[in-house]
Amino acid sequence: MEFFTFINIGGTIAFAASGTLAGIRKKLDVFGLAVIAFVTSVGGGTIRDILIGHLPVRWILDSSIILLIVTVTLITILFKNRIETLDKTLTFFDSLGLGFFTLRGIQEGIAIHLDMPSCLILGTITACFGGVIRDILLNEIPTLFRKEIYATACILGGIVFFLLRKASISPEIVDVVTILTIFGIRIIAVKMNISLPKIK
Amino acid sequence: MEFFTFINIGGTIAFAASGTLAGIRKKLDVFGLAVIAFVTSVGGGTIRDILIGHLPVRWILDSSIILLIVTVTLITILFKNRIETLDKTLTFFDSLGLGFFTLRGIQEGIAIHLDMPSCLILGTITACFGGVIRDILLNEIPTLFRKEIYATACILGGIVFFLLRKASISPEIVDVVTILTIFGIRIIAVKMNISLPKIK
Amino acid sequence: MEFFTFINIGGTIAFAASGTLAGIRKKLDVFGLAVIAFVTSVGGGTIRDILIGHLPVRWILDSSIILLIVTVTLITILFKNRIETLDKTLTFFDSLGLGFFTLRGIQEGIAIHLDMPSCLILGTITACFGGVIRDILLNEIPTLFRKEIYATACILGGIVFFLLRKASISPEIVDVVTILTIFGIRIIAVKMNISLPKIK
Numbered sequence: 001m002e003f004f005t006f007i008n009i010g011g012t013i014a015f016a017a018s019g020t021l022a023g024i025r026k027k028l029d030v031f032g033l034a035v036i037a038f039v040t041s042v043g044g045g046t047i048r049d050i051l052i053g054h055l056p057v058r059w060i061l062d063s064s065i066i067l068l069i070v071t072v073t074l075i076t077i078l079f080k081n082r083i084e085t086l087d088k089t090l091t092f093f094d095s096l097g098l099g100f101f102t103l104r105g106i107q108e109g110i111a112i113h114l115d116m117p118s119c120l121i122l123g124t125i126t127a128c129f130g131g132v133i134r135d136i137l138l139n140e141i142p143t144l145f146r147k148e149i150y151a152t153a154c155i156l157g158g159i160v161f162f163l164l165r166k167a168s169i170s171p172e173i174v175d176v177v178t179i180l181t182i183f184g185i186r187i188i189a190v191k192m193n194i195s196l197p198k199i200k
Numbered sequence: 201m202e203f204f205t206f207i208n209i210g211g212t213i214a215f216a217a218s219g220t221l222a223g224i225r226k227k228l229d230v231f232g233l234a235v236i237a238f239v240t241s242v243g244g245g246t247i248r249d250i251l252i253g254h255l256p257v258r259w260i261l262d263s264s265i266i267l268l269i270v271t272v273t274l275i276t277i278l279f280k281n282r283i284e285t286l287d288k289t290l291t292f293f294d295s296l297g298l299g300f301f302t303l304r305g306i307q308e309g310i311a312i313h314l315d316m317p318s319c320l321i322l323g324t325i326t327a328c329f330g331g332v333i334r335d336i337l338l339n340e341i342p343t344l345f346r347k348e349i350y351a352t353a354c355i356l357g358g359i360v361f362f363l364l365r366k367a368s369i370s371p372e373i374v375d376v377v378t379i380l381t382i383f384g385i386r387i388i389a390v391k392m393n394i395s396l397p398k399i400k
Numbered sequence: 401m402e403f404f405t406f407i408n409i410g411g412t413i414a415f416a417a418s419g420t421l422a423g424i425r426k427k428l429d430v431f432g433l434a435v436i437a438f439v440t441s442v443g444g445g446t447i448r449d450i451l452i453g454h455l456p457v458r459w460i461l462d463s464s465i466i467l468l469i470v471t472v473t474l475i476t477i478l479f480k481n482r483i484e485t486l487d488k489t490l491t492f493f494d495s496l497g498l499g500f501f502t503l504r505g506i507q508e509g510i511a512i513h514l515d516m517p518s519c520l521i522l523g524t525i526t527a528c529f530g531g532v533i534r535d536i537l538l539n540e541i542p543t544l545f546r547k548e549i550y551a552t553a554c555i556l557g558g559i560v561f562f563l564l565r566k567a568s569i570s571p572e573i574v575d576v577v578t579i580l581t582i583f584g585i586r587i588i589a590v591k592m593n594i595s596l597p598k599i600k
Contacts, residue, residue, distance in 0.1 A: 023545070029596035031552060032545025046451070051246070053255025055453025056512065063517040112256065117263040132337075137532075139541045141339045145223070145232025152231060196229035251446070253455025312456065317463040332537075341539045345423070345432025352431060396429035 011097020015041040016069045020076040026138050037073040043130035095186040099179035101127040102154040120158040149189035157182035211297020215241040216269045220276040226338050237273040243330035295386040299379035301327040302354040320358040349389035357382030411497020415441040416469045420476040426538050437473040443530035495586040499579035501527040502554040520558040549589035557582030
């Protein structure tokens with residue numbers, strides 16, 4: 001379906017671009033930037049595939065995604081200043097990608113008959129843990145664990161997915177509503193600067 | 201066997217509680233705390249399962265452990281101050297869990313006909329490497345590599361396991377003695393503040 | 401073939417010794433040093449095996465490599481000062497190992513019919529990502545991403561491999577030339593202190 005291909009590619013590009021920008025801030029060389037872009041994009045799906053034993057991991061069987069990410073890295077390096085001003089565009093595609101990758105993870109879980117909590121975990125890992133590996137490689141405590149509504153959006157969107165699925169709604173609509181729910185929660189959280197409570 | 205179920209659950213709870221407390225010290229949000237509790241509890245077994253190709257990893261097939269850990273995280277957050285005074289109780293279950301998880305790892309190695317050094321490594325990874333992932337996520341050099349008798353207890357207990365196994369002793373007794381050996385070494389090391397030598 | 405066995409063992413020893421020395425600088429205890437030596441040596445191959453689903457990972461099926469690495473760790477600890485003066489010898493074997501492990505990774509990729517970009521990635525991961533895990537465990541941003549021609553040598557050597565393979569040259573010669581190309585680029589980069597450009 002074209003809508004899904006569009007946000008898959010858009011999400012991959014947004015994740016790769018944000019990984020590259022994070023790496024530039026930490027003064028990595030060009031090879032390091034390509035690796036960071038790569039793990040930010042495909043790291044979550046890789047952890048998911050390893051946990052469920054779906055090996056070899058998919059990106060290694062498909063060079064087109066490798067070439068896409070390397071291209072995004074080089075473009076981000078060349079047009080760094082302009083891309084940083086594209087903050088809103090990046091957030092837009094990043095949030096759409098968040099929804100799409102969550103959905104992918106949940107669907108992989110359903111395909112091997114996992115129950116709801118495990119599917120929600122797989123969806124969240126797919127969408128968020130590329131960023132966790134990125135932060136570990138850049139020697140930071142993962143942002144995901146410290147601020148912003150990010151994983152929470154994935155979990156809430158996943159619950160919406162399972163609720164709608166129980167009702168007799170067509171699968172395509174369930175998928176689109178799930179993605180838009182996650183997208184919406186994420187965008188609202190960014191705009192209103194909402195974050196999870198910390199323990200004192 | 202009820203004894204083993206008891207210390208499996210006790211160990212899981214102790215690992216999850218100690219992970220949560222470590223995360224609170226690093227100012228994680230509630231989602232981050234749940235993740236840290238989770239990797240501290242199941243991270244070692246996950247690495248073991250991946251290395252030997254026993255996939256999907258077990259916890260993803262069994263939501264009860266996921267719910268147990270989330271519950272422990274929430275209780276630890278709510279009763280934080282009281283749980284910190286339970287230091288001795290936590291150390292007690294943590295040390296029992298250390299013994300039990302080591303035994304589990306060794307048994308997994310034997311089940312696929314690995315030789316002794318590989319089994320000892322699997323046992324140690326199962327018991328200790330959840331804590332290693334926890335420390336990496338919290339941006340620390342793993343405590344396991346720097347201080348305290350921890351992995352050493354697992355390795356020595358594992359050697360006891362293989363020695364007893366060669367003698368014609370019933371398997372249940374071998375298992376219990378292995379767990380108690382690791383438990384005993386760990387408790388003595390904590391009480392007497394013993395650690396491995398460092399190189400100058 | 402004896403030449404390959406020689407550099408496999410030489411490379412493993414060099415990687416283990418450099419891991420141990422890095423750990424001593426970070427004040428790890430002896431157990432921690434053995435773990436760091438171990439992941440530096442076998443970490444890259446382990447990630448490769450996991451990504452392609454070649455499980456259980458090979459080193460767990462073969463205790464001889466475990467014993468070799470533990471022995472190297474102990475010798476490095478005992479003769480620390482003398483081994484640090486062996487800087488040139490270590491770089492020599494480290495660079496040969498870099499070439500050999502890259503070749504191994506590429507061959508594993510070819511064996512499961514991956515295309516060139518994926519094979520280059522597998523070769524680079526095999527050769528370089530043990531060092532990445534070492535740096536993460538020691539709480540540093542991986543050197544690989546920040547300085548020196550290291551992964552670049554693997555990628556260029558891999559491209560040479562594929563070019564020669566298309567010409568009708570005997571496989572043994574292709575293998576030797578690939579290793580020597582990577583070895584040569586790495587040695588020249590070390591001598592002339594060349595590194596990749598960073599982005600400002």
